[in-house]
Amino acid sequence: xxxxxxxxxxxxxxxxxxxxxxxxxxxxxxxxxxxxxxxxxxxxxxxxxxxxxxxxxxxxxxxxxxxxxxxxxxxxxxxxxxxxxxxxxxxxxxxxxxxxxxxxxxxxxxxxxxxxxxxxxxxxxxxxxxxxxxxxxxxxxxxxxxxxxxxxxxxxxxxxxxxxxxxxxxxxxxxxxxxxxxxxxxxxxxxxxxxxxxxxxxxxxxxxxxxxxxxxxxxxxxxxxxxxxxxxxxxxxxxxxxxxxxxxxxxxxxxxxxxxxxxxxxxxxxxxxxxxxxxxxxxxxxxxxxxxxxxxxxxxxxxxxxxxxxxxxxxxxxxxxxxxxxxxxxxxxxxxxxxxxxxxxxxxxxxxxxxxxxxxxxxxxxxxxxxxxxxxxxxxxxxxxxxxxxxxxxxxxxxxxxxxxxxxxxxxxxxxxxxxxxxxxxxxxxxxxxxxxxxxxxxxxxxxxxxxxxxxxxxxxxxxxxxxxxxxxxxxxxxxxxxxxxxxxxxxxx
Numbered sequence: 001x002x003x004x005x006x007x008x009x010x011x012x013x014x015x016x017x018x019x020x021x022x023x024x025x026x027x028x029x030x031x032x033x034x035x036x037x038x039x040x041x042x043x044x045x046x047x048x049x050x051x052x053x054x055x056x057x058x059x060x061x062x063x064x065x066x067x068x069x070x071x072x073x074x075x076x077x078x079x080x081x082x083x084x085x086x087x088x089x090x091x092x093x094x095x096x097x098x099x100x101x102x103x104x105x106x107x108x109x110x111x112x113x114x115x116x117x118x119x120x121x122x123x124x125x126x127x128x129x130x131x132x133x134x135x136x137x138x139x140x141x142x143x144x145x146x147x148x149x150x151x152x153x154x155x156x157x158x159x160x161x162x163x164x165x166x167x168x169x170x171x172x173x174x175x176x177x178x179x180x181x182x183x184x185x186x187x188x189x190x191x192x193x194x195x196x197x198x199x200x201x202x203x204x205x206x207x208x209x210x211x212x213x214x215x216x217x218x219x220x221x222x223x224x225x226x227x228x229x230x231x232x233x234x235x236x237x238x239x240x241x242x243x244x245x246x247x248x249x250x251x252x253x254x255x256x257x258x259x260x261x262x263x264x265x266x267x268x269x270x271x272x273x274x275x276x277x278x279x280x281x282x283x284x285x286x287x288x289x290x291x292x293x294x295x296x297x298x299x300x301x302x303x304x305x306x307x308x309x310x311x312x313x314x315x316x317x318x319x320x321x322x323x324x325x326x327x328x329x330x331x332x333x334x335x336x337x338x339x340x341x342x343x344x345x346x347x348x349x350x351x352x353x354x355x356x357x358x359x360x361x362x363x364x365x366x367x368x369x370x371x372x373x374x375x376x377x378x379x380x381x382x383x384x385x386x387x388x389x390x391x392x393x394x395x396x397x398x399x400x401x402x403x404x405x406x407x408x409x410x411x412x413x414x415x416x417x418x419x420x421x422x423x424x425x426x427x428x429x430x431x432x433x434x435x436x437x438x439x440x441x442x443x444x445x446x447x448x449x450x451x452x453x454x455x456x457x458x459x460x461x462x463x464x465x466x467x468x469x470x471x472x473x474x475x476x477x478x479x480x481x482x483x484x485x486x487x488x489x490x491x492x493x494x
Contacts, residue, residue, distance in 0.1 A: 001189075001259045001406050002087070002102040003027030005207040006070040006171035006179040008232045010198045012036070014064035017071040020205070020212040021052045026261065027102075027208060028075035031086035032056070035098040036066030037234075041176040043096065047072075047086040068179055068234055070171045072100035076408060084125050088173070089133050094141040095148060096175035101129040102208055103167035103189045103406040106469050109476070111135060111163065132168060136160050148177055150231045150239040157182045157229040158243040165468045167252075167405035167457075169224075171206055178233035181206040185244040186466055187226030188252050188405050188457050190266040194218030201236030209264040223267050226250070250466050252405060253456040256446045257396045258304045258367045259407070269449030272307060277445035278395040279311030282365070282437055286316065286393070293433065295391065296360040299323040301367075301378055302350070308395040309365035318363070323356035323382075346377045358386035368396035369436075370409060372416030375429040383430075392431040397439045398422065401463040402478060409460065411478050 003024030007013045017034045032055040033047025046060045052073060072087040088098040105111065108128035115121040121134045139159035145152045153174070160182075167188035172180045183191045194205040194213040205213060210220045224230055227244030251267050252259075256274040264271045286293060295318050300309035302324055313320035330349040356362075362382055369375050375392065382390045398417035403409045412418050417425050426434035439461050447453060459465045 001027050001255075002075050002100075003073040003208045004070070004100045004102050004169065004171045004191075005072075005205065005212065006068075006100075006173070006181055007203075007205045008068040008179055008234070008236060009203045010200060010236075011067060012065055013067055013069045014061055016205075016216055017069055018052065018056050018061065020207060020216065021071045021073050023212040023215070023261075024073050024208055025052055027259065028073035030076050031074040031083070032072065033074075033086045033088055033100075034064065034069055034071035035088045035090070035173055036064050036069030037173060037175055038066040043090075043098065043173075043175060045088070045090075045098070047083070047088070049083055049086065068173065068232075070098060070100050070173050070179065085127050087129060089127070089130050091133055091137045094137065095177065097133065097137050097140070098173040098175075099129065099133040099136065100171050101132055102169045102191075103184065104128060104404060105132060105164055105168065106166040106404050106465075106467060106473055107164065108132075108166075109473060110470070128166075132160070132164060132170070133172075135163055136170075136172070139163075148174060150233075150241070153180050153231050154229050154239075154241040154243050161185055161227060161244045167467075169208065176234075178231060179204070179206065180229060180231045181224055182229035182243065183224045183226055184467075185227040185247045186250040186457065187223075187247070187267065188250060188466075190251065190255055190260070190264075191224040192264075192266065193221040193224060193230060195221045198236065202238065203236065204232045204238065206230065206232075209260055209266065211261040211264040220265065248455075249453050250455050250457050251453065252407075253442065253446055253458050254368075254396075254403075254407060254460065257442070262304075262307060267450055267453060269446055269453075274446045274449055275304075275307035275395070276311045277448060278437060278442065279308035279313075279365075280315055281441040281445055282308065282393050282395060282435065283312045283315030285435055285438060285441070286312075290433065290435070293391065294361050294389075295363045297321050297323075297356060298363045298365060299356060300365045302326045304367040305365045305395055308367070309393075312363075312365060312393065321356045323353050323362070324378075325351045325353065327351070346374050350378070350381070352381050352385050354385040357382050359388055360386075361389040361391070362387045363391040363393060365393045365395065367394070368399060369394050369416060369425065369429070370399055371414055372425065372429050375431075379430045389432045390430075391433045392426070392429065392435070394434075394436045395442075397436050397442060397461045398425070399460050401460050402474075403460050404465060404469060404474075404477065405457060405459075405467075407460075 035045035140156035227247030298313035
């Protein structure tokens with residue numbers, strides 16, 4: 001779930017890209033980068049491992065001169081960890097193309113073989129983003145245009161759609177031409193367009209989430225449609241084209257549960273309102289199945305469950321309290337690479353207010369339960385603080401299957417619900433009672449925001465993948481996500 005942004009402006013864009021990446025930092029903490037193009041068609045770039053504020057120092061910003069550019073924050077999903085995997089990635093032919101990608105290709109292994117044997121392109125990493133970049137570059141180069149037209153770019157994107165399976169939201173800088181953005185035919189990962197008026201030309205932003213728009217003075221225009229490509233040239237002219245004959249909106253529902261900021265609107269659906277509705281549905285579930293449950297207080301596990309917990313408490317008529325104080329300087333534990341790091345960070349990240357727990361029956365609310373170890377640790381913290389009983393509510397259904405589309409969730413056998421009943425999960429995490437969101441209820445909470453979307457990417461809940469998936473790829477990805485395999489890979493690289 002990387003974060004991407006592209007901006008065209010009358011002035012230097014580096015500062016705006018930097019501030020946009022800060023607001024997208026929740027989507028990736030592993031690496032950050034940007035590339036901008038100046039009036040002489042020269043590229044200026046900076047990328048490295050670490051947080052945005054650490055990667056870009058003032059001395060770097062002084063050299064990032066250009067009035068259109070792209071940026072990326074990385075959360076490793078496919079490929080390894082290291083500076084060579086930081087984005088944007090670059091190929092010099094044709095034109096000089098820089099590309100930033102959010103998502104995951106499910107046929108990257110076969111494509112990389114095609115690129116080497118049939119198209120004579122060398123790949124420097126096992127990153128699927130580098131595969132995607134070279135596929136696009138190859139298809140664009142075959143057209144042999146001296147200066148790429150929007151039609152050339154859109155034709156290349158249409159070929160990408162034919163060849164690439166999986167999820168991809170992309171921003172690309174075409175040197176001397178402008179910014180291209182496109183989205184896979186299912187629209188699994190989000191991509192939103194914003195616009196503002198400049199003195200002499202319109203200025204545009206394309207980003208993973210529109211939460212970054214308002215602070216920069218951009219107005220949300222619309223989403224990039226599934227299968228669509230948009231191009232903004234360096235004159236500020238906007239072009240768009242549907243590049244897939246099989247586009248069907250199937251956005252990832254976990255964006256609304258956890259990944260995205262609450263102040264974002266994706267595919268015309270408010271993340272904020274979706275999470276409020278999740279709380280309402282959870283309350284209905286409790287009233288239907290455990291009407292006499294003696295709850296003294298509802299407490300969220302900050303931050304992505306806060307809205308659901310607030311609405312749940314209101315619907316149940318139970319006091320809402322914030323019993324955990326969050327350290328804002330600890331990153332999201334969900335996207336830390338190893339389980340032992342996540343476990344250590346839980347206690348550093350959350351401090352407990354004992355007065356909200358002592359001698360009370362507490363209902364804790366979280367956005368989801370993945371491995372269960374974090375939930376177990378938090379429940380123990382509640383008991384140590386004097387809670388009489390600890391109930392647990394998940395705003396998402398049981399997560400039973402691995403994600404293939406840009407969320408490095410876990411190997412299947414590391415998912416606590418993959419081979420356990422709800423009662424067994426409840427016992428595993430140490431709760432007195434556990435309630436999960438029903439899958440149909442979750443779908444309805446998001447779909448209510450945009451009834452035109454008929455289906456969502458929900459494979460982590462039901463194991464049904466909406467794109468072509470090779471069995472060998474499933475096995476390979478399953479193995480690569482085990483913590484011991486990740487550590488061994490990093491030791492070999494160091």
